[in-house]
Amino acid sequence: MEVSGGAPKSKVKVGIPRALHFYRYFPFWKKLLEELGAEIVLSTPTSKKIVEEGVQMGFGELCIPMKVFYGHVLHLIENHPDLDYLFVPRYVAEDKDAYFCPKFLSLPDVIRILPNVPKMLNFEVNVKEFPISQSVIELGKQLGVGQSRALESYKTAKEYFKEYQDFLRKGVPVNHALRLVQRDLPFTVPKKKSKGDIKFLLLGHGYNVCDTYINLDFQKKLRDQGIEVITIENLPESLFKVPVIVNKRLRNYWRHEEEIMQAIRYYLTKGRDEIDGVIFLISFACGPDSLISELIMRDMKVVGIPFLDIIMDEHSGEAGLLTRIESFTEMIRRKKRKLEMDAKKKVKSKIKSEV
Amino acid sequence: MVQVSDKTDGSKAEKEAFLGIDVGSVSCKFVLIDIDGNLLTHVFLRNRGSPIDSVKDGMAKLKEAVQENEELQSYTIKACGTTGSARYLTKAIVGGDLAKTEIIAHAVATQSMYPNVRTILEIGGQDSKIIILRDGIIIDFAMNSVCAAGTGSFLDHQASRLGIAIEEFGDYAVKSNNPLSIAGRCTVFAESDMIHKQNAGHSREDIIAGLCDSLVRNYLNNITKGKDLDEPVVFQGGVSYNQGIVEAFERHLGCKVEVPKYNVLMGALGMAILVRDHYIDNETETLFRGLDVSEQEFKTSTFNCGDCPNNCEIVQVKMPSDENKVIARWGSRCGKWEVF
Numbered sequence: 001m002e003v004s005g006g007a008p009k010s011k012v013k014v015g016i017p018r019a020l021h022f023y024r025y026f027p028f029w030k031k032l033l034e035e036l037g038a039e040i041v042l043s044t045p046t047s048k049k050i051v052e053e054g055v056q057m058g059f060g061e062l063c064i065p066m067k068v069f070y071g072h073v074l075h076l077i078e079n080h081p082d083l084d085y086l087f088v089p090r091y092v093a094e095d096k097d098a099y100f101c102p103k104f105l106s107l108p109d110v111i112r113i114l115p116n117v118p119k120m121l122n123f124e125v126n127v128k129e130f131p132i133s134q135s136v137i138e139l140g141k142q143l144g145v146g147q148s149r150a151l152e153s154y155k156t157a158k159e160y161f162k163e164y165q166d167f168l169r170k171g172v173p174v175n176h177a178l179r180l181v182q183r184d185l186p187f188t189v190p191k192k193k194s195k196g197d198i199k200f201l202l203l204g205h206g207y208n209v210c211d212t213y214i215n216l217d218f219q220k221k222l223r224d225q226g227i228e229v230i231t232i233e234n235l236p237e238s239l240f241k242v243p244v245i246v247n248k249r250l251r252n253y254w255r256h257e258e259e260i261m262q263a264i265r266y267y268l269t270k271g272r273d274e275i276d277g278v279i280f281l282i283s284f285a286c287g288p289d290s291l292i293s294e295l296i297m298r299d300m301k302v303v304g305i306p307f308l309d310i311i312m313d314e315h316s317g318e319a320g321l322l323t324r325i326e327s328f329t330e331m332i333r334r335k336k337r338k339l340e341m342d343a344k345k346k347v348k349s350k351i352k353s354e355v
Numbered sequence: 356m357v358q359v360s361d362k363t364d365g366s367k368a369e370k371e372a373f374l375g376i377d378v379g380s381v382s383c384k385f386v387l388i389d390i391d392g393n394l395l396t397h398v399f400l401r402n403r404g405s406p407i408d409s410v411k412d413g414m415a416k417l418k419e420a421v422q423e424n425e426e427l428q429s430y431t432i433k434a435c436g437t438t439g440s441a442r443y444l445t446k447a448i449v450g451g452d453l454a455k456t457e458i459i460a461h462a463v464a465t466q467s468m469y470p471n472v473r474t475i476l477e478i479g480g481q482d483s484k485i486i487i488l489r490d491g492i493i494i495d496f497a498m499n500s501v502c503a504a505g506t507g508s509f510l511d512h513q514a515s516r517l518g519i520a521i522e523e524f525g526d527y528a529v530k531s532n533n534p535l536s537i538a539g540r541c542t543v544f545a546e547s548d549m550i551h552k553q554n555a556g557h558s559r560e561d562i563i564a565g566l567c568d569s570l571v572r573n574y575l576n577n578i579t580k581g582k583d584l585d586e587p588v589v590f591q592g593g594v595s596y597n598q599g600i601v602e603a604f605e606r607h608l609g610c611k612v613e614v615p616k617y618n619v620l621m622g623a624l625g626m627a628i629l630v631r632d633h634y635i636d637n638e639t640e641t642l643f644r645g646l647d648v649s650e651q652e653f654k655t656s657t658f659n660c661g662d663c664p665n666n667c668e669i670v671q672v673k674m675p676s677d678e679n680k681v682i683a684r685w686g687s688r689c690g691k692w693e694v695f
Contacts, residue, residue, distance in 0.1 A: 047664040048664060048666065049664050050664075213665070213688070216688070217688065217689075217690075220690075297581055298581065301581070304494070306495065319440050320440075323457065323458070326455070327456040327457075327458035327459060328496075330455065330456065330458075330459050331458070331459070331493045331494070331496065334459075334492065335492045335493070338492055
């Protein structure tokens, strides 16, 4: 394959839809595919056109992020007819006792049947059945890369992904980090703008929390109100090592939901005073989220952390969303102010009585 | 004539007044209070056309009310606050000093009358909400999301279908001895259920009582799920005029449900109180344009941005009397048009 001196062989072009697992694994995929000699073509950020086309293609009962995924695939098909492959990996299980949502399990199959879809690269993550290295070797084969180079690429990609995750844990917003990855820029922590007076933990799947079109730029709306926002990607790795047991008979077996529950467990106990409120962004029709949202709400009530769940779908109105955010924020600020004033009064009366 | 503070010579008008405006989905409320929070006058009107027209109408009515009352003419409006779903637009038009959400405004108004309130139920024209308070602090709230079942608009529609004035709707419910069971989950099913019961010969009283009961069940299932509804409970918003609903709430909650005197004005009243406090804390000059806003002309226009595939529809409001200055603009996803 490797011809020295001749014209450089044009790289294999692989299209990646900027949706769903993109917000979680893109840095890993990018490094892996590039190491395997491919060139990556990303769809543009979600736009009105992408949503409209995706909604038309997806059937009614799908959640909005899934419909948006269709829209991104259609965008790639329409705008990049020269794609050699489409990369839609199948994520089944990343660890031994948790699954991804069933919709992720069948994702490559439902995309494969779209009209004019390019050839698809097979890549399956299912550690219950086989190690990821085996999937990487299979992927390498499809791209004409031998086993040892494939394994070497896997190692490089894994290291890069670890570096990326550590970078996020320094409190960097996911979208900022993803932009650095796209442009091959080094992971330097941006200068922190002035801290907000209150701090929220924003829960939810990356594709809900970070897709600024679908969530009506939710994080910016919070920051505009002077709020410091952290997401689960920013939390220390150690929180995600302890399994959450809701009760002995009920074991949560969804990967993403398990992470959300693990994050919240920390704030129920040790981290109680580190945040002022929790917001959970849920997409309409998400079964797993609707279940854990109820559990989280009950927990929050016990410890008295203000909790707001926001359900989004393609008809989400800006006004309704803003009213909820503003009310929630104002509620917390008023509470804080009142507690501070009460504390001051106490001090004053104490001083008086001592005099 | 109520004057705007910066236009007075300070001698004639020294009593301070504060205006709260609540522009909701169905109606528009204006409340004028004095510095002690006493209600001086109010205006309530149904929305017509755009919120801009409704606000102008309301301001005209408020001006009339002031002209007819000599006592009111000695007051000066020191600050004006807006709330409701059109709070930012209204703020731009009248020259508001503060805009807050309905949740906060409602809670503040209710606390001014019932300092110990722990639960506020509010059902308006197109939305319903619940606010939970403990020790004088709002600790939780919820609003209806996609479903408008059980709000004022639906009751309006059903009243006219049954040939009853909406004002008498609740009285019919109270007269019933045998409330029927009506599907309350969804208004579409509720309506067909009601038609079945009508055709089966049940009395209007029993049907209406059943409807009130099902709407309360729907509210409790959809809005208040999981929250502790403790006494004192205050019920406000247009639907609280309906005695049938009030009694259904009392039945389901097993406690007394209070309906405040100004049940439909609470948002505007709360906003007037909020802006009064804001004025006391900051002592800033008001931006209020005065009651003559009703005679001002505002021009709204829309255009498509076209700078990116989102092609957002931008709405802007101009004021021809002030060199066609743009006073409000919204609709862009990226926010770039909001700066002007």
